Amino acid sequence: MITLKDISKTVGSRSLFTNITASFSSGNRYGLTGPNGAGKSTLLKIIMKQEPATTGQISLPRKVGFLKQNIHDFENYSLRDCIIMGNERLWNVMCERDKLYEGEMTDEVGMKLAELEDVIAEEDGYSADTEAEIFLQGIGIEEDSYDKLMKEIPTDLQFRVLLCQALFGKPEALLLDEPTNHLDLTSIGWLEEFLMKYEGTLIVVSHDRHFLNSVTTHIADIDYDTLIVYPGNYDEMIVAKTSTRKRAEDENKSKEKKIAHLKEFVSKFGAGSRASQVQSRVREINRLQPQDLKESNIQRPFIRFKQPEKECGKITLTIDSLSKSFGENHVIKNFSYEVLRDSKIGVIGNNGAGKTTLLKLLSGIVTPDTGSAKLGHEVKLGYFSQNHEEILDKSQKTNLFEWLKTKKAKAYDQDIRSVLGKMLFAGDDAFKEISKLSGGECARLIIASLMLNEHNLLIMDEPNNHLDLEAVSALAVGLSEFKGTAIVASHDRDLISQFATSLFVFEDDKLIFFDGTLDQYLEKKSS
DSSP, X not given: OEEEEEEEEEETTEEEEEEEEEEEXXXXXXXXXXXXXXXXXXXXXXXXXXXXXXXXXEEOOSOEEEOXXXXXXXXXXXXXXXXXXXXXXXXXXXXXXXXXXXSOOOHHHHHHHHHHHHHHHHTTGGGHHHHHHHHHHHXXXXXXXXXXXXXXXXXXXXXXXXXXXXXXXXXXXXXXXXXXXXXXXXXXHHHHHHHHHOOSEEEEEOSOHHHXXXXXXXXXXXXXXXXXXXXXXXXXXXXXXXXXXXHHHHHHHHHHHHHHHHHHHHHHHTTSSOXXXXXXXXXXXHHTOOOXXXXXXXXXXXXXXXXXXXXXXXXXXXXXXXXXXXXXXXXXXXXXEEEETTOEEEEEOOTTSSHHHHHHHHHTSSOOXXXXXXXXXXXXXXXXXXXXXXXXXXXXXXXXXXXXXXXXXXXXXXXXXXXXXXTTOOGGGGGOBGGGOOHHHHHHHHHHHHHHSBOSEEEEEXXXXXXXXHHHHHHHHHHHHOSSEEEEEOSOHHHHHHHXXXXXXXXXXXXXXXXXXXXXXXXXXXX
């Protein structure tokens, strides 16, 4: 069990949360939710005592698994060793044992080695290598990489290893901050299955709605400057939270109405002979004072994409015998397809399969080895790169307003202000320097540029990365209601499920078209 007592955190003049008191019980799986900037990651660091709270106390079990982000600290360790380091007691004892074996063997050393071997046995150390390999296999890392150093594998795989590190050693509690980042659909499925069987206390932060709905038994929501724990998954929390708030607001309205009638009586008879009745109503007014309801910190962008006035041709994009290789890696081989007007296509596949390459080929950013991808008549393309710096030059001191002006020189100032406001850049935020934007803010600014212009074809590569749950939900609505063609790559199953009616799928070293939704594809694949 994890217990928090009177935990508060103030950053500068801003209070993230005040006097949080909560217990997280063993056997329960808690999703920690709240908008970007609410303090979710900060709270996890406070729980792990990596960051001090302003006030309060924390109680933790002895063994806690925590998903680290500092991959550079592990670059000179093998993948196996990096995972075993998740059990700190075991790792320290194994290192001490190996060091003793390198020196002179004396009776004293022999006694110490025996003690260390007892600890290794207690921590299941003799099966540690095998357990580490099981994690590596489950998370989708090839066997020939197990003995490589961390720095010798791609960055996204390094983060997967750190996830395995957090899960290793049978921790009594698990704290995971965005564990599905850098995972493909297969790996996310493996993680969900592992967590569903986990018997300790889980606290997880994720912007993947489907993942939260699948895994969690409770939601701990940071809002109204505090934390409230709701039973059920994320969707059930939204229903409960909304109805609780509505009841409180309705109760306040009812009280205000009663108070108005009572005040009218007091005003009418206050100076007359009905003094006792007046005093009774004054006491009732004091008793009925409405509850002081704090404002919610949650904000949802409003995402809608405009179309050109002139309609494009029936065929938006013609893909003809498209091929692309990088050395011996044949990413796309002889792929052909005609994308019709108003199609909604999701792009799915394992990391490294070629999703980004495909979208760059379709957008004309990358040149194919053979074949072509040609835009149809009157097609106007809008592109979102998962690498924001391919679109935003963060080295320049341009502000948001100025940058959007370069994207549509003839745009009226009020139009730019409008899209910025819809993407939650209100007031002086419009003049914030791009170099100072967070990942989520960069994503919202790029989406704002797509909203400012008129496109009938949107190609988006992982647009949900760095967005909070509210923004991802708003993006799904925007794509669903877009009257043009959208081709979007994402590992967020909720996003793909909400807008895509067909799929480009990388599977078994080839690219195929699937005429159906993600749920239909997954059902067919599992049958």
